[in-house]
Amino acid sequence: MGAATLxxxxNDRLKELYSTELxxxxxxxxxxxxxKLASNLxxxxxxxxxxxxxxxQWFKARIGLDVDETNRDISFCSHAILQDDIFEVADASQDDRFSENPLVTEAPSIRYYAGVPLVTSEGNKLGTLCVIDKVPRHLTEKxxxxxxxxxxxVIKIAELRIKNRHLNYLTQTQKRIISILAHDVRNPLASIKSVIEFRKSDLLDEVEASEMMDTISLQLDSTIDMIANVVNWGEMQLKFDKFSFESVMLHDLVKSISGSEALNAHAKCNKIINDVDKQLVVRTDRRVIEFILRNLMSNANKFTENGTITISAFKQGAFTIIEVKDTGxxxxxxxxxxxxxGTGNTTTAGTKNEKGNGLGLLLVKEFIDRMGxxxxxxxxxxEGTCFRIVL
Known part of the structure; x- marks a missing residue:
């Protein structure tokens, strides 16, 4: 008895098999x-x-057999997926490939086997639809x-399910993108508007106004970058892609993100401390980790006043630990x-009565889960709060 070759x-075949979620x-x-119809016909x-x-080999549907799976190395179907047409064994007891197979010598005592490969539109053979008898025989042309x-x-049903799942995913993603933009853009724009109104009402002197306008310029640049970041993330989601991992200098990324919170931190007399080692490199998706850290830093600032927000990171074996800690x-x-x-939570207003909908932290959790x-x-x-991320 010889097992079928791979x-x-x-690899592509297994990847597509798993994507069916069957x-x-x-x-x-x-x-x-x-x-049932195959057996009858x-x-x-x-x-x-x-x-x-x-x-x-695992049986998604079966009739006349009481087990859910058997080992692949004794599987007739592992031979069938190597063929482009029906794989037929007229009498397994007289076939050198199967005569000593336990599925032949013991229950279910296979003699006849015919299997049609389940071929996807990508050309991968996921398994078979097969019929089996305990006596030698042949199929008619009909x-x-x-x-x-x-x-x-069988394949049409499986692929239709994948397409429906994909369409549902795209619909939910489109809704999610709108929510992200509303959540992340609202607060920065509101703070910019406030500074402009203070300037118009002469509540700021010339020096303070100049300093604030410089910060506003930085805030605008950072907000534009943030919008671009979310749009890029949305495009990635709409393409149904996996994460795009790359080497990220975490200190530089935190420094860049800090600019987007500079105005809000200044308004609440908070100090952002980048305590990440300048040489620390993290293998991750830049867009996703930027989104995560931006939300955690914004959340920390929301509940902190006259305090500090510290971002630190360190390696622990194969893992990277990132902490966002505030004194709020x-x-x-x-x-x-x-x-x-994500169940039964009610959002809490910040120290300046900042509003929120709780979406940011739920998205953070979702992304981190997806990255394992x-x-x-x-x-x-x-005393404050510390968010601890393990990647």
Whole structure:
């Protein structure tokens, strides 16, 4: 008995198989009906929709067989996915490839096998629609045709689900982009408007006005950069891409982000401290980590007055630890532990009654989760809050 060789495109094949999200899911009527019809049309006791995984074949639908999976190395279907047409074994007991196979010598005592590869539009063979009998036989031309049509329908159902999932994702992403822009752009523009009004009402002297106008210029540049950053992130999401990892000098990135909070920090007499080592390099998605840190720094400033906001980072084995710590009003630890749950949370106004909708922290949590990291918050009333990110 010899195990089948691996397809030349095995990595791409497995990647597309996993993208269907069919493995280890409950039985579903539309797939069950296909194997029932295949069994009936071919007049055979066993029919399967078999998905060939790394070390196993798993049955999305089955009739006439009581197990959900078998090892790949004894799988008939692992041979079938190497073919471009129906793979047919007339009598397995007389075939050198299968005569000693435990699926032949023991239950279910396979003699006849016919499997049609499930070929995606990308050309990957995810598994088979197969029929099995316990006696030697052959398919008629009509049965072969029917089996191919049913196999095509299995793939059409799977690919239609992926497209529907993608469309739903795009719709949700478009809504999310609008929310991000509203959340992140509102506060900077409001602070700029306030400074302009102070100037018009002569509440600022000439020196103060000059200093503020310089800061406004920096704020405008940073806000424009932020909008571009969010738009870029949105484009990445709409393309349904994975993260784009690169080497990021974290100190320089924090320095750049600090500019966007300079005006707000000044207005609340807060000092932003960049305590990140200048040589620290993080392998991450620049756009995503910038979005995360920008939101955490903005949140820290919201709840801090006449204090400090410190950004630090260090390596711990294979992990990078990033902390955003403030000396603000803080909160009970019980509340801090619920910040990222997204259920039943009500937003709290800042020390200057700044408004918010809680979206920023939820997006931060979502992105960190997607990057395989984690975030926690530690806080004490009157002492401040520390957000800790592990990447």
């Amino acid at each position: 397809p030349a495109n095995e 493995l280890d899911t409950p039985h579903e009527q539309e797939f069950d009906d296909i194997v 071919c007049n055979m006791p066993i029919s399967l929709i078999s998905l060939v995984d790394t070390n196993r 049965q072969r045709f029917a089996l191919k049509v049913l196999a095509d329908n 009003v803080g909160m009970p630890q019980e509340k801090a532990s619920q910040l990222f749950l 990291g984690s975030i926690t918050a530690e806080s004490k009333p009157g």
